[in-house]
Amino acid sequence: MPTFTHNILPTVLNTGILAPDWPAGFWSHMIIFVVILFLFVIFMAMGFIYFERRVISRFQIRIGPNRVGPFGLFQPVADVIKILIKEDIVPLNADKLIHLLAPVAAIVPAIMVFAVIPFQNGAALANLNIGILYIVAISSVSVVGMVMAGWGSNNKYALVSAMRVIAQVVSYEIPLALAIIGVVLFAGTLSMNGIVLAQKIPYILLQPLGFLIYFLGSMAEINRTPFDLLEAEGEIVAGYNIEYSGFKFALFYLTEYTEAIAVSTIITTLYLSGWRGPFDSLPVLPVIWFLIKVFAVFAVIIWVRATLPRLRIDQVMGFAWKCLLPLALINLLITGAQVVFWPNVSQWVFVGVNIVLAGVLIILFSRFFRTTGDKIEA
Amino acid sequence: MALKTETFLVNAGPQHPSTHGVFRMRFILDGEVIQDVEPVFGYLHRGIEKLAEGLTYSQDMVFTDRLDYLASMTNNQAYAVAVEKLAGIQVPERAEYLRVIMAELMRISSHLMGVGFLTNDIGAFLTPLLYMYREREKILDLFDMVCGQRLTYNYMRIGGVSQDIPEEFLPALKKFTDTLPRFIEEYEQLLATNEILLVRTKNVGILTKEAAINYSTAGPVLRASGVKWDIRKAEPYSVYNRFNFEIPTATKGDVYDRYRIKIEEMKQSIIIIKQAMEQLPQGEIQAKVPKVLRPPKGEAYGRIEGPKGELGFYLVSDGATNPYRLHIRPPSLLNLTPLRELVIGVKIADAMAIFGSIDICMGEVDR
Numbered sequence: 077m078p079t080f081t082h083n084i085l086p087t088v089l090n091t092g093i094l095a096p097d098w099p100a101g102f103w104s105h106m107i108i109f110v111v112i113l114f115l116f117v118i119f120m121a122m123g124f125i126y127f128e129r130r131v132i133s134r135f136q137i138r139i140g141p142n143r144v145g146p147f148g149l150f151q152p153v154a155d156v157i158k159i160l161i162k163e164d165i166v167p168l169n170a171d172k173l174i175h176l177l178a179p180v181a182a183i184v185p186a187i188m189v190f191a192v193i194p195f196q197n198g199a200a201l202a203n204l205n206i207g208i209l210y211i212v213a214i215s216s217v218s219v220v221g222m223v224m225a226g227w228g229s230n231n232k233y234a235l236v237s238a239m240r241v242i243a244q245v246v247s248y249e250i251p252l253a254l255a256i257i258g259v260v261l262f263a264g265t266l267s268m269n270g271i272v273l274a275q276k277i278p279y280i281l282l283q284p285l286g287f288l289i290y291f292l293g294s295m296a297e298i299n300r301t302p303f304d305l306l307e308a309e310g311e312i313v314a315g316y317n318i319e320y321s322g323f324k325f326a327l328f329y330l331t332e333y334t335e336a337i338a339v340s341t342i343i344t345t346l347y348l349s350g351w352r353g354p355f356d357s358l359p360v361l362p363v364i365w366f367l368i369k370v371f372a373v374f375a376v377i378i379w380v381r382a383t384l385p386r387l388r389i390d391q392v393m394g395f396a397w398k399c400l401l402p403l404a405l406i407n408l409l410i411t412g413a414q415v416v417f418w419p420n421v422s423q424w425v426f427v428g429v430n431i432v433l434a435g436v437l438i439i440l441f442s443r444f445f446r447t448t449g450d451k452i453e454a
Numbered sequence: 455m456a457l458k459t460e461t462f463l464v465n466a467g468p469q470h471p472s473t474h475g476v477f478r479m480r481f482i483l484d485g486e487v488i489q490d491v492e493p494v495f496g497y498l499h500r501g502i503e504k505l506a507e508g509l510t511y512s513q514d515m516v517f518t519d520r521l522d523y524l525a526s527m528t529n530n531q532a533y534a535v536a537v538e539k540l541a542g543i544q545v546p547e548r549a550e551y552l553r554v555i556m557a558e559l560m561r562i563s564s565h566l567m568g569v570g571f572l573t574n575d576i577g578a579f580l581t582p583l584l585y586m587y588r589e590r591e592k593i594l595d596l597f598d599m600v601c602g603q604r605l606t607y608n609y610m611r612i613g614g615v616s617q618d619i620p621e622e623f624l625p626a627l628k629k630f631t632d633t634l635p636r637f638i639e640e641y642e643q644l645l646a647t648n649e650i651l652l653v654r655t656k657n658v659g660i661l662t663k664e665a666a667i668n669y670s671t672a673g674p675v676l677r678a679s680g681v682k683w684d685i686r687k688a689e690p691y692s693v694y695n696r697f698n699f700e701i702p703t704a705t706k707g708d709v710y711d712r713y714r715i716k717i718e719e720m721k722q723s724i725i726i727i728k729q730a731m732e733q734l735p736q737g738e739i740q741a742k743v744p745k746v747l748r749p750p751k752g753e754a755y756g757r758i759e760g761p762k763g764e765l766g767f768y769l770v771s772d773g774a775t776n777p778y779r780l781h782i783r784p785p786s787l788l789n790l791t792p793l794r795e796l797v798i799g800v801k802i803a804d805a806m807a808i809f810g811s812i813d814i815c816m817g818e819v820d821r
Binding site for chain 1: 486644649651
């Protein structure tokens with residue numbers, strides 16, 4: 077049984093790059109990493125909430141939270157305390173069991189995604205060789221929690237929201253998974269760490285179209301503007317979590333941000349070369365590169381949220397099936413051809429070719445195959 | 455296997471983020487599609503028309519501020535026009551010009567709010583709205599300079615205005631009218647070319663020309679349907695016949711057209727304000743009106759073009775100090791009449807966009 081001071085700490089500090097099983101010994105690795113992951117998720121969620129509120133305030137010529145602590149840094153803490161001491165209300169006619177289990181069913185898969193995210197070379201809870209498949213499988217399970225919440229709380233707004241979430245998330249799963257296959261083809265591995273190691277060039281350049289599809293699809297997956305239909309404030313007030321308060325609401329809120337973190341980390345890993353960066357052989361620096369990229373991705377998500385209005389449900393569905401899905405299939409075809417027929421051509425050639433192709437395809441689809449402009453009959 | 459489906463009733467309001475106050479809509483939904491809607495209002499009813507019968511003509515001016523609280527100045531003006539018509543009072547020229555400047559500023563402010571809340575209703579997370587607020591804030595500062603109030607001005611009096619403008623007002627106004635077109639241009643770049651905004655507003659909630667006339671709508675809603683009707687041109691009151699300005703109209707009558715009309719009207723308002731500033735004469739700001747006003751027996755209907763449409767005040771006098779009867783023609787309420795026809799058959803999201811584009815103020819609907 078390795079001890080922390082004798083085994084783990086020197087490994088982290090001295091070598092920087094971690095062996096795939098860095099705190100030698102299975103159980104110590106598991107326990108330590110689970111704790112690290114939970115802390116990471118909770119602190120990142122608070123960081124994201126603070127970051128989002130500050131950034132979106134800048135977009136909206138406001139100041140944002142700046143009263144609690146230096147620069148308002150403790151505002152999320154104060155919010156969490158406030159939410160947790162609220163009364164926990166269960167509606168009279170709610171399905172009690174489902175109402176109780178829904179937040180749990182939502183948050184567990186959201187956190188489980190982090191099990192395969194490499195923070196450094198090999199520093200993951202489980203360096204699965206089917207990592208990305210695991211993510212695709214697990215990340216949409218959160219929907220079950222939301223549907224349970226919508227169904228169990230016996231509220232019509234929540235029910236409408238639950239129906240929307242099923243339709244939306246299930247539809248966007250498909251282009252999303254197809255976009256990932258492009259990455260997998262280039263990397264030749266399903267392991268998350270393997271994908272990072274394979275990225276001599278960040279895949280955002282090699283797979284620009286795939287990146288856009290994945291980005292849009294994941295925005296729909298985590299219900300961010302312009303796909304935030306299931307909590308459309310102006311329409312169905314708050315959506316599936318309308319009847320939740322106190323700790324259960326806090327769990328839903330955490331789920332939302334956990335998913336945002338998850339998507340940011342997955343995009344970072346798949347398309348922005350994960351923990352890689354200049355001097356990534358030094359200790360700790362890979363983690364910093366990783367976090368910088370995660371926050372950059374999230375900043376773009378906030379930017380979109382601050383700028384765009386919301387689509388209507390039929391437009392959202394039309395966009396997934398008529399635009400993203402064909403584009404994802406074309407992207408897959410192009411990538412497959414490149415990998416199979418020209419395995420020895422320099423990847424920089426593909427960078428140029430793919431960026432041009434992505435531009436042409438996007439212009440074609442926006443000009444000639446408009447799917448959202450025409451009125452779709454109910 | 456045929457699934458059994460049934461419609462269900464969803465209640466939106468009186469507390470709802472996009473009902474602009476305490477409006478309530480009872481939707482009968484078939485999934486996402488609205489089968490029927492029953493608008494319910496009256497939650498803000500204060501009995502202003504009845505209360506006005508118990509107070510003198512000049513005291514009633516205060517109530518008009520509380521009608522459409524986003525356009526208090528024009529409410530003041532409409533009431534003053536009605537009383538002046540009833541009592542036969544001639545308003546000094548300078549006061550008329552000041553009224554025009556204030557009314558046009560109020561129109562810009564009200565339209566900014568209308569556009570801002572419309573974008574909010576179609577899901578833009580506050581950003582356009584807060585920029586609109588920034589511009590409105592400047593207008594409120596100007597009003598603050600003139601009469602010391604920011605929301606309920608009570609600035610106009612029967613026969614004039616309460617006080618002359620301070621000397622720093624005109625330079626500040628000039629600066630505002632010079633900068634606003636640039637900001638409107640900026641908002642246009644953000645909104646009018648936004649694909650999502652276009653697909654959400656174009657061909658949504660089409661109100662035909664005939665329907666718009668039949669429903670007795672007025673203001674931007676009517677003009678968006680292609681009817682060139684503006685009381686400032688059709689029946690010029692105050693000094694509006696001395697200004698050159700256009701009445702923007704659209705053809706289709708969808709949500710996008712109602713949005714466009716508001717933007718274009720803001721531009722026209724700036725043109726009017728600029729002309730009024732140039733022509734502004736010196737002189738009295740208040741006609742000689744007796745302390746206790748006793749209009750002769752009779753009745754009068756004074757109407758102006760408010761930001762949201764024709765705003766009319768109908769007054770009946772029996773020769774006493776109080777009006778015998780006061781009736782208000784609120785544009786917000788009458789513009790709401792086509793709502794049911796417009797939202798049946800559309801999705802909830804569109805219903806909110808249509809409702810936002812009609813641009814009502816509950817203070818005026820319920821009175």
